[in-house]
Amino acid sequence: MASKRGLDFKRYFAGFDVNNVNLSEAGTWPIGIKVIFIVILFVAVTVAGNFLLLTDQQTQLESLKRDEPQLKAQITKKSEVVSGLPMYQTRLKELENRFKELLTQLPQKQEVPGLLDQMTNLGKNSGLTFRQIALQPEQKATFYQILPIDISVYGSYHAMGEFAYGLAALPRIVTLHDFTLTPQDDGSLQMVLRASTYRYLDDSDDSMAGAK
Known part of the structure; x- marks a missing residue:
């Protein structure tokens, strides 16, 4: 087997x-x-x-x-x-609050004539004589409008300093540019400058831009 x-x-x-x-x-x-x-x-x-x-x-x-x-x-x-996120969030909140605070210092469109009256009264109370205070065409920036104001006044050096100080102390943001001082025959000074204030762009501005 x-x-x-x-x-x-x-x-x-x-x-x-x-x-x-x-x-x-x-x-x-x-x-x-x-x-x-x-x-x-x-x-x-x-x-x-x-x-x-x-x-x-x-x-x-x-x-x-x-x-x-x-x-x-x-x-x-x-x-x-x-x-670090909580710290960044706190900082962001602070910036948002600061931004809102600054917005309250920007005049609304309907407040601009009142601001011109304030500036005129401030100059006269400082002892200045106005030759011109005129709002110029607005200039558009990123999210706000620049409102240039041409000013020409006569008076003493002290009065002009008081006027400039008063403009800086206004509740609305006003910046001063392009100063020129010219002595006059009567011993006074002529000051020509451009002041600028700023207006936040609102929905009406967007509507007007769209219509154009």
Whole structure:
């Protein structure tokens, strides 16, 4: 019985010459050789696949290790930003309140004539004589309008200083530019300057711009 099994086993390898292996004739190989070849091929592919997979994972691991300091620095920086967020929010609120406060110092469109009357009364109370106080065409800026006012007055140096001080103390923002002082024959001075006040752009300005 054992001898018969040995003969059957050899039959699976009959006709195969290990010294004369030709892969182009693999289809004619005995079944035993085919099975062995398939097993060897499967093991080789599995080993190669695992090697490539491990190599790729090793490369990724080394890349992560190289990036670790940079990632830690980014996390630290973002943590600092997050921890400082309440302070930034408080500062932003302060700026918003300051902006609203400044807006209240910008005259509305209907308040401009009243501002001119204030400036005129201020000059007269300082002892000045007006030759001219005239509102010039508005100049548009980013979110506000510049309202130039040309002023020409006569009087003493002291009166002009008092007038300039009074303009700066007005509740509305008024800036002074382009001073010129010219002595007169009677000993007085002529002062020519441009004052500017500012008006916040409102919805009516946008409507007028759209209509144009």
